[in-house]
Amino acid sequence: MFVRDYMTRHPVMAEPSMSIVEAQGIMAEMQVRHLPVVETGKRLVGLVTRQTMRIPPTELASLNVWEITRFLSNLKLEDVMVKRANVVTTQSDVALEEAAQIMIANKVGCLPVLEDDVVIGIITEIDMMAQLADLLGGNVPGVRATIRMPNKKGELAKVTGAISSQGWGIYASGGVRTPKDPDHWDCVLKVRDVPKEDLLAVLKTIEGQEVIDVR
Amino acid sequence: MTATERTHPPILKVANAAISYETRYGDVEAVRDVSFDVHRAQTFGVVGESGCGKSTVAFGIVDFLGPNGKIVGGSIKFQGQELVGRSQEELRKLRGDQISMVYQDPMQALNPSVTIGDQLAEVLTVHRGIPKDEAWKKSINMLDRVYMPDSANVMNRYPHQISGGQQQRVVIAMALLNNPALLIMDEPTTALDVTVEAVVLDLIEDLKHDFDTAIVYITHDLGVVARVCNFVGVMYAGEMVEVGSVESIYGNPLHPYTQGLMRCVPKLGATKESSILYPIRGRVPAPKDRPKGACIFAPRCDYATDRCYNEKPSLRQIEAGHNARCFYSEEIDAEGWEPPKGLVPEITPVVEEAEREPIIRLQNLKTYYEQESSSLLSLVGAAEPMYVKAVDDVSLEVPPGKTLGIVGESGCGKSTLAKTIIGLETPRSGEAEFLGFDITAPVSQRDVDLIEELQMVFQNPDSTMNPSYSVGQQIGRPLRRFKAVPGDQVRQEVIRLLNAVRLDGSYYSRLPRQLSGGEKQRVGIARAFASRPDLVLCDEPVSALDVSVQAAVLNLLMEIQNEYDTTMMFIAHDLSVVRFFSDYVAVMYLGHLVEIGPAEEIYAPPYQPYTEALLSAVPIPDPTADQKHIRLSGTVPSALNPPSGCVFHTRCPRRDLLPDGGKICELETPPWQYNSEEHRIYCHIPIEELRKMEPVVTSR
Numbered sequence: 001m002f003v004r005d006y007m008t009r010h011p012v013m014a015e016p017s018m019s020i021v022e023a024q025g026i027m028a029e030m031q032v033r034h035l036p037v038v039e040t041g042k043r044l045v046g047l048v049t050r051q052t053m054r055i056p057p058t059e060l061a062s063l064n065v066w067e068i069t070r071f072l073s074n075l076k077l078e079d080v081m082v083k084r085a086n087v088v089t090t091q092s093d094v095a096l097e098e099a100a101q102i103m104i105a106n107k108v109g110c111l112p113v114l115e116d117d118v119v120i121g122i123i124t125e126i127d128m129m130a131q132l133a134d135l136l137g138g139n140v141p142g143v144r145a146t147i148r149m150p151n152k153k154g155e156l157a158k159v160t161g162a163i164s165s166q167g168w169g170i171y172a173s174g175g176v177r178t179p180k181d182p183d184h185w186d187c188v189l190k191v192r193d194v195p196k197e198d199l200l201a202v203l204k205t206i207e208g209q210e211v212i213d214v215r
Numbered sequence: 216m217t218a219t220e221r222t223h224p225p226i227l228k229v230a231n232a233a234i235s236y237e238t239r240y241g242d243v244e245a246v247r248d249v250s251f252d253v254h255r256a257q258t259f260g261v262v263g264e265s266g267c268g269k270s271t272v273a274f275g276i277v278d279f280l281g282p283n284g285k286i287v288g289g290s291i292k293f294q295g296q297e298l299v300g301r302s303q304e305e306l307r308k309l310r311g312d313q314i315s316m317v318y319q320d321p322m323q324a325l326n327p328s329v330t331i332g333d334q335l336a337e338v339l340t341v342h343r344g345i346p347k348d349e350a351w352k353k354s355i356n357m358l359d360r361v362y363m364p365d366s367a368n369v370m371n372r373y374p375h376q377i378s379g380g381q382q383q384r385v386v387i388a389m390a391l392l393n394n395p396a397l398l399i400m401d402e403p404t405t406a407l408d409v410t411v412e413a414v415v416l417d418l419i420e421d422l423k424h425d426f427d428t429a430i431v432y433i434t435h436d437l438g439v440v441a442r443v444c445n446f447v448g449v450m451y452a453g454e455m456v457e458v459g460s461v462e463s464i465y466g467n468p469l470h471p472y473t474q475g476l477m478r479c480v481p482k483l484g485a486t487k488e489s490s491i492l493y494p495i496r497g498r499v500p501a502p503k504d505r506p507k508g509a510c511i512f513a514p515r516c517d518y519a520t521d522r523c524y525n526e527k528p529s530l531r532q533i534e535a536g537h538n539a540r541c542f543y544s545e546e547i548d549a550e551g552w553e554p555p556k557g558l559v560p561e562i563t564p565v566v567e568e569a570e571r572e573p574i575i576r577l578q579n580l581k582t583y584y585e586q587e588s589s590s591l592l593s594l595v596g597a598a599e600p601m602y603v604k605a606v607d608d609v610s611l612e613v614p615p616g617k618t619l620g621i622v623g624e625s626g627c628g629k630s631t632l633a634k635t636i637i638g639l640e641t642p643r644s645g646e647a648e649f650l651g652f653d654i655t656a657p658v659s660q661r662d663v664d665l666i667e668e669l670q671m672v673f674q675n676p677d678s679t680m681n682p683s684y685s686v687g688q689q690i691g692r693p694l695r696r697f698k699a700v701p702g703d704q705v706r707q708e709v710i711r712l713l714n715a716v717r718l719d720g721s722y723y724s725r726l727p728r729q730l731s732g733g734e735k736q737r738v739g740i741a742r743a744f745a746s747r748p749d750l751v752l753c754d755e756p757v758s759a760l761d762v763s764v765q766a767a768v769l770n771l772l773m774e775i776q777n778e779y780d781t782t783m784m785f786i787a788h789d790l791s792v793v794r795f796f797s798d799y800v801a802v803m804y805l806g807h808l809v810e811i812g813p814a815e816e817i818y819a820p821p822y823q824p825y826t827e828a829l830l831s832a833v834p835i836p837d838p839t840a841d842q843k844h845i846r847l848s849g850t851v852p853s854a855l856n857p858p859s860g861c862v863f864h865t866r867c868p869r870r871d872l873l874p875d876g877g878k879i880c881e882l883e884t885p886p887w888q889y890n891s892e893e894h895r896i897y898c899h900i901p902i903e904e905l906r907k908m909e910p911v912v913t914s915r
Contacts, residue, residue, distance in 0.1 A: 008223070009255070009394075009396075009426065009427035010226065010255060010294075010313070010394075010395075010396030010427060010428070010429075012294045012295055013294070022296075025295070026294070026295035026296060027295075029224065029292075029295045030224050030294060030295040031223075031224055040308060040311075040312070040342070041312065041342050041343035041344060042312050042313075042343075042393075042394075043343075116343075116345070118343060120394060130221060
């Protein structure tokens, strides 16, 4: 679970001299929301998003309708892009959760992935979502159980032990401290090829734990 | 764990592209109305016969068309950006950064006077401005990535100092150094041996997976397409006639041309009957003769109706994700196809006569080439002479009227063996008998009657025909020389021979440059058969030809052989062709015969380990077939200094079947083991062990 596994390689990129009109067309056609701006050798010089393309109305207020047209058609990506110094980036060997934290801390929707300043990929919110979905087994059919357990060592082992003693396997799992309850953990498990009732019956036998949800 | 499916728009989107070349006679439309998409981490194969516009499409993507080529219509979008109409400068930047190309001949892509390391590092220093020493390190890493043995040392070598397969790996490494989003490969393995090709194809598959690169793969070889491609576009006469996933195209070809192509590709089938070839009649029209406002394939199509001649079909979807350019795709049933009369020769099986004396018999034949020694002693003539052992200790027999196929990688001595028999090389020792006559003497000392009975069909018809002599003169010459017919009947006889190879009398006065490749090869065959020889040696007679022409030429050879009861020795590197054509097969490696026997027995266990590796490397035009994965490491050792013991021991994948890691293979020459009376194998591994092997190819 590193950036390299979930990033999009060969992202759509643009040159600083490209007009905004063309860039918008490309973003629409390629269904992307972020456009790394690169110079020769795919070196990052900036980043364009839909937000950066939004021109403040005050800038246009003094222009008449013909001037606006000319102003817009002359606008290049280098005029509106976030400059290199302000672009938050990451590397391919960074752990995914670390990249997520960088995105949260900077409130950005994407991180260009660099190798010696050369863009080799891009990782976005959507990639993070895909990873979350995969992490909890969202892409496979099966029974999903949420179990609340005390914040003590050996609790998770009880659950996995109970499941493996039945000859079942855990396809995906995730654990998080129960919101607003520091003494408990919520654990989500995805178990395949097992009837819901059977799983519920087994989980209920575990002492000191509570089955919140099975679906 | 499978990841969540993500959809991305295609990396490359070609829509209705039309490309023309300016010529003295006006613009020639080489490609028209071609549309396809290429997605990331997928290979799109473009297949078709020569001259159908495959390479033009590839060059058109990056506008490498040369001064007289131009894109006249349609759009080519790369990552959403329109490429048509861009300046060369903009395209140059793109080509360096995001699009790479790999061509057929690695030697043409590499600079012969610059070391490999400098050439690789240059890509990084120029395009990325990386310092030299760092670029050098990255280049070594990339060479490792393409499985180059001893990569650090290879960096200091010149291109001619490494083998062809390694050169192609260097070119691929160079193409990947900039981590391109799109890789265009134009016949990247056509110039390579089958075992090397297999390794390079594996590599391409791995790289696609690891780098998420979109690949456009251009080839004429349907077997290669089945192995590496996800999607296929079949081109014919400048148009894309069928597009679909590789499984759907091979499993259920919808266009009559694709169906025809599938029928004329030799398959590595289990029986000779299953490998009958059906050529497509007629020939590909030249760009200026292509029918306008009609289906371009109609003149050669068995299903054509009036509508096909008067209306141009469009590429339309027949089933999900599978498009074809034909009005009748839904109705045509490829299974129910019956070959039209006369397309395939009716071969009457020859009644086996008991124990006919072999027409040719070789006993321990050795042909060596003396090599200049670089030692000082050689100046005074005292140095030990060095020899390239091109043919070493070969013994074989061919019964009359049968065909012996000889296969092996390049440099294994196939052609030298043929040259020795024909008398162009003199053997160093051993016996060679033909019809009881000794044929160890060079051709200049042979009796004319003997020469008359021994003829040859060469690989490249261009270089074996005098360009300023007409076809009639070329075929007439052996007739006059051998006095096969009275002088006044030569012309009639030539025309009879031309008819026999399916050319009419009007070809008599044509010059070689007025013939297509297939026609030239037919003339070559007619000339070889002019003197009614008893033995014809064919040295790769079809390897320069397109599949549909190849099928026609092979059928023709079989027919003539059947008629005249000629014996043939058929040299080829393509094991599927040999399978189809031969009664007996001999496998050669490094001048040695390693296995010989009836064709059916060669293609089934027990195998000599080298034969097994060769068979597992052959690209099979069937994406569902299971093929064993055996890859030979290293390159063929030098024939100047062949390995001791068994010549194959340095690369043998089966040595560990023997005790002590196959020590015996290094020390002793293996014995001939007989599987049956006619099938013998040159190997230390006991025949019982070899019999336990699984068949290499199993079709589902």
